Amino acid sequence: MRNPLARWPAARQLTGRDRTGRGEAARSQRTIELQPRTHQADRVVQSICPFCAVGCGQRVYVQNEVVTQIEGDPDSPISRGRLCPKGAASRNLVQSPLREYRVRYRRPYGTEWEDLSLERAVDMIADRVITARAEGWQDHDADGRSLNRTLGVASLGGATLDNEENYLIKKLFTALGIVQVENQARI
Amino acid sequence: MGSNMAENHPVGFQWVMEAKLKGAPVIHVDPRFTRTSANASFHVPIRAGSDIAFLGGIVHHILETDSWFKDYVLPYTNAANIVGEKFRDTEDLDGLFSGWDPAKEGYDTASWQFAGMAKANSAPEGQGSAAKAEPSGGLGGGLADAEPERDETLQHPRCVFQLLKRHFSRYTPEMVEELTGVPRERFVQVAELLCANSGRERTSAIVYSVGWTQHTVGVQLIRTAAIIQLLLGNIGRPGGGIMALRGHASIQGSTDIPTLYDLLPGYIPMPHAEDQDLQTYLDGHVKSGGGWARLDSYLISLLKAYWGEAATPENDMNYGRLPRIDKDHSTYRTAIAMLEGNVKGYFLPGENPAVGSANGKLQRAAMAQLDWLVVRDLFLIESATFWQDGPEVAGGQTRPEDCKTEVFFLPAAAHTEKSGSFTNTQRLVQWHHQAIEPPGDCRSELWFYYHLGRVIREKLAAAKDPRDRGILELTWDYGASGPKAEPSAEAVLREINGWDQRGRPLSGFAELKADGSTACGCWIYSGIYADGVNQAARKKPGSEQSWVAPEWAWAWPANRRQLYNRASADPAGNPWSERKRYVWWDAERAEWQGDDVPDFNRTKEPQYQPGEGASGDAALSGDAPFIMQGDGRGWLYAPSAVLDAPLPPHYEPHESPVRNRLYEQEANPMREIYNHPLNPYNEDPEKYPFVMTTYRLTEHHTAGAMSRNVPVLSELQPEFFCEISPELAELRGLEQGGYAAIITARGRIHARVMVTDRIAPLQVAGKTLHQVGLPYHWGQRGLTRGDSANDAFPIVLDPNVHIQEVKAATCDIRAAERPKWP
Numbered sequence A: 001m002r003n004p005l006a007r008w009p010a011a012r013q014l015t016g017r018d019r020t021g022r023g024e025a026a027r028s029q030r031t032i033e034l035q036p037r038t039h040q041a042d043r044v045v046q047s048i049c050p051f052c053a054v055g056c057g058q059r060v061y062v063q064n065e066v067v068t069q070i071e072g073d074p075d076s077p078i079s080r081g082r083l084c085p086k087g088a089a090s091r092n093l094v095q096s097p098l099r100e101y102r103v104r105y106r107r108p109y110g111t112e113w114e115d116l117s118l119e120r121a122v123d124m125i126a127d128r129v130i131t132a133r134a135e136g137w138q139d140h141d142a143d144g145r146s147l148n149r150t151l152g153v154a155s156l157g158g159a160t161l162d163n164e165e166n167y168l169i170k171k172l173f174t175a176l177g178i179v180q181v182e183n184q185a186r187i
Numbered sequence B: 001m002g003s004n005m006a007e008n009h010p011v012g013f014q015w016v017m018e019a020k021l022k023g024a025p026v027i028h029v030d031p032r033f034t035r036t037s038a039n040a041s042f043h044v045p046i047r048a049g050s051d052i053a054f055l056g057g058i059v060h061h062i063l064e065t066d067s068w069f070k071d072y073v074l075p076y077t078n079a080a081n082i083v084g085e086k087f088r089d090t091e092d093l094d095g096l097f098s099g100w101d102p103a104k105e106g107y108d109t110a111s112w113q114f115a116g117m118a119k120a121n122s123a124p125e126g127q128g129s130a131a132k133a134e135p136s137g138g139l140g141g142g143l144a145d146a147e148p149e150r151d152e153t154l155q156h157p158r159c160v161f162q163l164l165k166r167h168f169s170r171y172t173p174e175m176v177e178e179l180t181g182v183p184r185e186r187f188v189q190v191a192e193l194l195c196a197n198s199g200r201e202r203t204s205a206i207v208y209s210v211g212w213t214q215h216t217v218g219v220q221l222i223r224t225a226a227i228i229q230l231l232l233g234n235i236g237r238p239g240g241g242i243m244a245l246r247g248h249a250s251i252q253g254s255t256d257i258p259t260l261y262d263l264l265p266g267y268i269p270m271p272h273a274e275d276q277d278l279q280t281y282l283d284g285h286v287k288s289g290g291g292w293a294r295l296d297s298y299l300i301s302l303l304k305a306y307w308g309e310a311a312t313p314e315n316d317m318n319y320g321r322l323p324r325i326d327k328d329h330s331t332y333r334t335a336i337a338m339l340e341g342n343v344k345g346y347f348l349p350g351e352n353p354a355v356g357s358a359n360g361k362l363q364r365a366a367m368a369q370l371d372w373l374v375v376r377d378l379f380l381i382e383s384a385t386f387w388q389d390g391p392e393v394a395g396g397q398t399r400p401e402d403c404k405t406e407v408f409f410l411p412a413a414a415h416t417e418k419s420g421s422f423t424n425t426q427r428l429v430q431w432h433h434q435a436i437e438p439p440g441d442c443r444s445e446l447w448f449y450y451h452l453g454r455v456i457r458e459k460l461a462a463a464k465d466p467r468d469r470g471i472l473e474l475t476w477d478y479g480a481s482g483p484k485a486e487p488s489a490e491a492v493l494r495e496i497n498g499w500d501q502r503g504r505p506l507s508g509f510a511e512l513k514a515d516g517s518t519a520c521g522c523w524i525y526s527g528i529y530a531d532g533v534n535q536a537a538r539k540k541p542g543s544e545q546s547w548v549a550p551e552w553a554w555a556w557p558a559n560r561r562q563l564y565n566r567a568s569a570d571p572a573g574n575p576w577s578e579r580k581r582y583v584w585w586d587a588e589r590a591e592w593q594g595d596d597v598p599d600f601n602r603t604k605e606p607q608y609q610p611g612e613g614a615s616g617d618a619a620l621s622g623d624a625p626f627i628m629q630g631d632g633r634g635w636l637y638a639p640s641a642v643l644d645a646p647l648p649p650h651y652e653p654h655e656s657p658v659r660n661r662l663y664e665q666e667a668n669p670m671r672e673i674y675n676h677p678l679n680p681y682n683e684d685p686e687k688y689p690f691v692m693t694t695y696r697l698t699e700h701h702t703a704g705a706m707s708r709n710v711p712v713l714s715e716l717q718p719e720f721f722c723e724i725s726p727e728l729a730e731l732r733g734l735e736q737g738g739y740a741a742i743i744t745a746r747g748r749i750h751a752r753v754m755v756t757d758r759i760a761p762l763q764v765a766g767k768t769l770h771q772v773g774l775p776y777h778w779g780q781r782g783l784t785r786g787d788s789a790n791d792a793f794p795i796v797l798d799p800n801v802h803i804q805e806v807k808a809a810t811c812d813i814r815a816a817e818r819p820k821w822p
């Protein structure tokens, strides 16, 4: 740049063509180099909005293994690239400052949460399922008919679970004789 | 009706707006004027809980003005069927039907059956009648083997058409006005528009959401809409239908591949105690005609998917390993069982009953009686922390030290951190790809349940108890791999799709066999992994394919985008009109053609007539479009499959300030009432003179976990409020922006007051009726906090589906101090 003064936006405004200072006069090197986050993504993954049942298509932009942006997927014949306020807030959801990343454990009559490893938690839950299942077991009804079930364990699932997840829940619990398996779909 | 589509399904609403731009009238019938009303051609305010009266009025109008679509109704519905002579209608019995047994609080449905039927195959199948019984899963209506007597002239006094006329004879515009608060001229305008926009050249759609389901008459409400749409010929045709707009990303999937107590995958009913062996089960459930005739192949393939090699013909395909149900085990019944100390452990994967279920106080008290609770969520929701900071702790009624429940909170993976499929509200199964690894201890449900099952199986491996055979023999291998040992969602999808003896993925449910040579985890999803390809992951841009977009994702069944689309052609197989062409018979190629996959046997000609003794699909004629029904017809009259009425009557909500003007019988006689000290009902309408109803906001999501914890959404809707009219504000001295207590027998909840013309008072039964609107997203935690609207509602349920009535109850409202929310 020959004239060092030209680095001043005001000087550019006064001397250049952009007298209102709303175009090239105001543009800095940084502005010129700025790119949308979506351009710098390492990869773009097609997803579906996790909120309501319209099922809008999403594009998830990832850079350095971090989600940098979630946008509507223009390819979707359902949503044609649109997202509503909730869908548009999806990145805010998955990166909420309130999100929990650690197992929390509260012992009976406890007043605080405690730490617990994930592996230990699964192991303890497995023990408790086995015990509660046995306690609530009903082999037969009063007429001697086989019931083959337990009323000691129950489940109520949300409706943002994947089909594959629901399939495993129902399969596992049915094989354990757990019948009180329910879902938001009832509500 | 019963839906605020613009706010709760905003992106779906773009299609309604497109239709409106093309000239379609859009009518919004709702207690509140909402963004949907603002975008509609006009809004009709209605009293919450009176929708059957409104819809029944439309049926009356259609019949009275002879506006029904004769060429459609005669062949495609059961209008001509003759009902047995013992049947008595609500017109005869003042709000009850014949067969009512007051002691059992249920119907013996024998008298509801058609004349000439060899046996009364009444609902619920396989159950003694007159029991306050459980409906049997999701089977469509079945009929006994014989053909019912019919009168094609529709003159017989006991034919369905005449019964319908009589049943709705008093649902006049005047009566509609009395019951619903909708002025008769307005009502007639709606009825006329609906009729004018139906027929050969035009179709109309009815859209509903939980504004219809969350009533003690929810099923009958939807039945009334079905009667209208069948009479007008709006089912199975483009632009027609009854659209259930469902609230959550995969709530449709949660019903298809259910986590529901009364269903196995694909709407196969859970076995009841009387279904002791496979043959008894099949005898009780298999229908002779229609798609359910092949229930044996669906169920046996499921047993093979569950138990693989261990399921053999010698051991009844391991059928005996299935648990049996014998009563209601639904979520509200289970909450009561918890209170009684009968449930030890509870799993809550992604659900928040402390806020989202009716009577939150009872829900929290129930959880405090558990030995242990597992909560899996992105956030520490109210159901995980009720022992610590629930309203009862804040109010000093209980202390953390007094609560025995051991709580495990396991952080869940978000949708961006796992692969899997959601089924949207139109049965479209859409795959979402994993973008990044889940952080910290966060894991998918797939991971959790797979490993929980693995560990339980390891612990029980040496067990000798016969009851442990079911879990030990289960096939449980989903290729867990990677640093986190994450199971493969595609492997699960492959099992859902099914395979044959050689392990080849099935191309669809037509291939399923009852001899144990095929395995299939959910018959209606069979074909989703055809050719070994994940069909749900197809992402061909919409702009590069036809308007039906058959290559975007996959719809069950068989990628059919519109159900019962055979009805889009006339009995001879020709489109009803050029304008409404969708699926038709191509005589030259001797097969059904169309924009969509025909929901019909592709090569069955329209003239086909079943021979003597034919069963299954062969038992249905070529002009019977409703192929999952035993008779292939649309049911105006339902002699089975519903428990509480063969024809829908208007009943008042359980809590109503108004008496039923039509019948002595006030409310649904079969509604499920839970008398419990924690579940008191408002008895005195003088004390609780107003109607309250719950609803949702665009910026929040159901029980709030996914929005109250999200900064931008909390900022957009920062506070719990109640919506009231200027008249009610005046009556109770409530100020805009002030605070109010909503008072019920359940206690008081507090809300900010929003005074608005959007919730206008109505003239009902000669009196002014005020309504209170309550968004139900709030709870004690998150970035925006407030009382839970559901704390104000009692548990009282629809008898068919056990869904709570939170769209119409009574309350009082008074000015209050600013509450101390945490």
Ligand code: SF4
Binding pocket: A049, A050, A051, A052, A053, A054, A055, A056, A079, A082, A083, A084, A085, A086, A087, A088, B008, B009, B010, B011, B012
């Ligand atoms: S973006 Fe909005 S309308 Fe679309 S699926 Fe998500 S919540 Fe529903």
